[in-house]
Amino acid sequence: MKKLFNFFVVAFAFIFFSGQSSYAQSVILSGEIRPRYEYRHGYKTLTPDGNKAANFISQRTRFNAFYSNKYFKFGLVLQDVRIWGDVPQLNKSDVNGLSIHQAWGEVIFSNKLSLKIGRQEISYDDQRIFGSVGWAQQARSHDAAILKYHPNKSTKLDVGFAYNAGKATLFKTNYLVNSYRTFQYIWYHGQFKKVGLSLLMLNNGMPYTEADNTQKVVYSQTIGGRLTYKKSGLNFNTSLYYQGGKNKFDYHLSAYYFSANASYTLPANFTFGLGGEYLSGTSSKNQALGKTDNSFKPLYGTNHKFNGWMDYFYVGSYMYNNGLFDINLPLILKINKVTFKLIPHYYLTAAKFSVRQTNGSWKNFKNNLGTEIDFSVGYKISASMMISGGYSQMLATQTLQEIKGGNYQNTNNWGWLMFTFKPTFYRK
Numbered sequence: 001m002k003k004l005f006n007f008f009v010v011a012f013a014f015i016f017f018s019g020q021s022s023y024a025q026s027v028i029l030s031g032e033i034r035p036r037y038e039y040r041h042g043y044k045t046l047t048p049d050g051n052k053a054a055n056f057i058s059q060r061t062r063f064n065a066f067y068s069n070k071y072f073k074f075g076l077v078l079q080d081v082r083i084w085g086d087v088p089q090l091n092k093s094d095v096n097g098l099s100i101h102q103a104w105g106e107v108i109f110s111n112k113l114s115l116k117i118g119r120q121e122i123s124y125d126d127q128r129i130f131g132s133v134g135w136a137q138q139a140r141s142h143d144a145a146i147l148k149y150h151p152n153k154s155t156k157l158d159v160g161f162a163y164n165a166g167k168a169t170l171f172k173t174n175y176l177v178n179s180y181r182t183f184q185y186i187w188y189h190g191q192f193k194k195v196g197l198s199l200l201m202l203n204n205g206m207p208y209t210e211a212d213n214t215q216k217v218v219y220s221q222t223i224g225g226r227l228t229y230k231k232s233g234l235n236f237n238t239s240l241y242y243q244g245g246k247n248k249f250d251y252h253l254s255a256y257y258f259s260a261n262a263s264y265t266l267p268a269n270f271t272f273g274l275g276g277e278y279l280s281g282t283s284s285k286n287q288a289l290g291k292t293d294n295s296f297k298p299l300y301g302t303n304h305k306f307n308g309w310m311d312y313f314y315v316g317s318y319m320y321n322n323g324l325f326d327i328n329l330p331l332i333l334k335i336n337k338v339t340f341k342l343i344p345h346y347y348l349t350a351a352k353f354s355v356r357q358t359n360g361s362w363k364n365f366k367n368n369l370g371t372e373i374d375f376s377v378g379y380k381i382s383a384s385m386m387i388s389g390g391y392s393q394m395l396a397t398q399t400l401q402e403i404k405g406g407n408y409q410n411t412n413n414w415g416w417l418m419f420t421f422k423p424t425f426y427r428k
Contacts, residue, residue: 025069029426032062034137035084035419042394042412044311046404057084060137062101070108075120077102081137101141117145122160122300124187125198125226128239128259131302140300154191160184174215175207181217196228200241204299206248220245220253222299233265235273247293247320255280255296269334277306279314281323281351285362294351295320308345308372310392310414312400321403323350324369337380341390345372353399369403370396384424389417 041053058081065076079101086095104118121132121141133140144162163182166175175181182205189198202222209215224241241257257280263273279296286292298306303314307326312318325348333340347369354362376390394412401407 025428026067027426027428028064028066028424030064030422030424032060032064033419033421034061035059036137037417039413039415041414042310042410043414044315044317046394046396046401046406046408046412047410048406049408049410051410058082058137059084060139072108073106073114073116075102075104075106076100079138101139112149112151114148115145116148119143120146122146123302124158124200125189126237126239127302127305128226128257128298129200129202129222129241130185130187130300131305133302133304135302135304140302142300156187156189158185158187160187174209174213181205181207194229194231196230197225198227199225202299208246208248208250218246218248218250220247224257233267233271234262235264236260236262241296243296247297249290249293251291251293253293255294257296257298263330271330271332273330275326275328275330277324277326277328278350279324281321281349283351284322284354284356285352287320288356293320295323307347308343308392308394309374309376309390310372310394310412312372312394312404313347322353324348325350325367339378339380341374341376341378343374345374347372347400349399353403355402365399365402366397367399368397369400370394384422386420387418388420389415391415 035057036059037055037057039053039055041047047053061080061082063078065074067074077100078098080094080098081096082094087093100119102118102120104116104120106114106116108114119141121139122130122144123132124130131140142162143164144160146161147159149157149159161182161184162180164175164177164179166173166177183203185200185202187198187200189196200222203219204222205217205219207215208218220243222241222243224239226237226239228237229235238260239257243253243255243257245253247253257278259275259277261273261275263271265271279298280294281296282292282294286294297319298314304311307313307324313324313326318324327346329344331342348367349369352364353367354364356362372392372394374390374392376388378386378388380386392414396404396412398407
């Protein structure tokens, strides 16, 4: 009841203060409820023999408040994430509880320059390096400060900074949260008619604890960019990034990323495309030796968007593995308010995968990891309500079975059904 009361206090405060000044102001109060059913029998990893499928319903609930005037902007997103049935009906507290997904203020120095400070989502370009991870019910946000210089509609320059600590202390202590210690970045985007160019330089600092329990920050650098081209129904984009410095284990890092995607939309609202993505990896032998890391890491991106919806790669795992070469063929058909998507993926390792035998020799495996087929249907009932669902199947090779830790005979598939409600309660 107290939490519900706080919701109304926030809403009332926004509506009340929206009428207290003669300056132009904007107030938006909105919400989101997103329950999702999932059937998991091979999601993220191969299903071991003898295991049955998991079935559950998760839900994200949000209250969003936004305010702006001549001098500043303010954003607040309160969030609750739960699994249906994770607490009894007469519960006194929730497993996760109410959290603050976003809480930021933005100082407006001029119509070209501003400073956004606080807990916020950071999302750029195709969300490969920085993304909101909207598919995950909890999503991703950062405690950061971003200086924004946007001189016109075609040019943007952001400079971001973050520094994390586990708690307020009197003396220096080790940072024990599973996150970065600090980062600094510069992002530029320019739109030149049909061509778009983005450049990113990210200095990422991770905590590393020495054998004597002292801690230092080790830095990696991600440098690269993305080029886009749009003309009529043709869309093309390509990206190239390099990573150097040190990884979070204090190993030398040298890795790279390349992608290219093209699609064409016919007058009948049918889009077909062809895409390829290469993330360099570390061979199994070098993984065993250590001290050298050639595996590219998409860091804070929306990884569910890439490399198949079953999340076998780069979603909570595989960051320090053999890399990936993903060839995909997206097919999209829109009929009125209904959208169909079919995306086959063909996967290969970027670096040699092998297994060390008992006699000390190494057994090499083929680079072919398998094929994943993703299918989804979305029906947009209105601007604030949508129903969507999907089915995916992984056809794994022996190499993928070895990487995931077993030679299993099960079918690996995943299905989901999701309702999304996004009402706007008040707008001025």
